[in-house]
Amino acid sequence: MAYTNVLFDIDNTLVNSAFLIAETLQKSTLKEGIDIPVSRFRSLIGMPGDEILKRFGVENWQRVLERYSVDFSKNMYKLSYFTGIKELLEKLIQEKIKIGVVTSKNKKQFFDETKLFPEIADLKIITTSDDTEKPKPSGDPLLFTIHHHDLRKKSTLYVGDSMYDMQAAYEAGIDFAAASWGALPGTKFEFAKYVLKSPADLLTLI
Known part of the structure; x- marks a missing residue:
C-alpha cells in the first residue's frame, strides 16, 4: 500500500535513547529511597514519565521528573x-x-x-x-x-x-x-x- x-x-x-531514559529515571527515583530495577523502567518506555512513576507508586513523581530532566540534559551527548x-x-x-x-x-x-x-x-x-x-x-x-x-x-x-x-x-x-x-x-x-x-x-x- x-x-x-x-x-x-x-x-x-x-x-x-530508551536505556538512557530508563537509567536516568532509575537513578532519580533511587534518590527518593525507592529502588526499582532499570529493566522495569525500560519495559515501560513509550509511556509518559509521570505515568511510569505513578505506576510504580512514586508519590513525589514531580520532584523525580525535575531531577530526571536535569540529569538527562547533562547526558544527552550520549544519544x-x-x-x-x-x-x-x-x-x-x-x-x-x-x-x-x-x-x-x-x-x-x-x-x-x-x-x-x-x-x-x-x-x-x-x-x-x-x-x-x-x-x-x-x-x-x-x-x-x-x-x-x-x-x-x-x-x-x-x-x-x-x-x-x-x-x-x-x-x-x-x-x-x-x-x-x-x-x-x-x-x-x-x-x-x-x-x-x-x-x-x-x-x-x-
Missing part, C-alpha cells in the same frame, strides 16, 4: 540516531512524504531533548503528550494529529518500537509498523501490519 504520511515515535524508534534513520528521513522528504512525530514527551521535554536532532525538532507535524488529555497508548494523540493536519487515515502509517505505540495505532484505526531495531526482545506486535528489521525496510512500503 502507498502511504503519503508517515508518523514516528521518537525514543528507540528514531533515537537510541544518537539509529543507523539509517537520518538517511531515511531525508529520503522521505525527497519523495514528498509528509512526516511527523507523535511522542509521549511533553513540549518542554521535546524541545529540550531534540536540540541535537534538528531533523526532528524542525518537523512541521509534532504532537506531544500535552496536546491531548489522554497520552499513548490511547489513540487520541494520533487522531489529534490526523485531524489537526488534515491527514487521511488510510494513507497514514505510524512507526514505533513499543506495544504502547501499537495499541495507540490500533485504537486510532491506522496501520502500524514495528521498529524492531529498537524494540525490546520478545515484544509481540500482534496488531502490526508490518515488522521492520531496519529503517531501510520502510522505504519499500512507500
Whole structure:
C-alpha cells in the first residue's frame, strides 16, 4: 500500500535513547529511597514519565521528573540516531512524504531533548503528550494529529518500537509498523501490519 504520511515515535524508534531514559529515571527515583530495577523502567518506555512513576507508586513523581530532566540534559551527548534513520528521513522528504512525530514527551521535554536532532525538532507535524488529555497508548494523540493536519487515515502509517505505540495505532484505526531495531526482545506486535528489521525496510512500503 502507498502511504503519503508517515508518523514516528521518537525514543528507540528514531533515537537510541530508551536505556538512557530508563537509567536516568532509575537513578532519580533511587534518590527518593525507592529502588526499582532499570529493566522495569525500560519495559515501560513509550509511556509518559509521570505515568511510569505513578505506576510504580512514586508519590513525589514531580520532584523525580525535575531531577530526571536535569540529569538527562547533562547526558544527552550520549544519544544518537539509529543507523539509517537520518538517511531515511531525508529520503522521505525527497519523495514528498509528509512526516511527523507523535511522542509521549511533553513540549518542554521535546524541545529540550531534540536540540541535537534538528531533523526532528524542525518537523512541521509534532504532537506531544500535552496536546491531548489522554497520552499513548490511547489513540487520541494520533487522531489529534490526523485531524489537526488534515491527514487521511488510510494513507497514514505510524512507526514505533513499543506495544504502547501499537495499541495507540490500533485504537486510532491506522496501520502500524514495528521498529524492531529498537524494540525490546520478545515484544509481540500482534496488531502490526508490518515488522521492520531496519529503517531501510520502510522505504519499500512507500
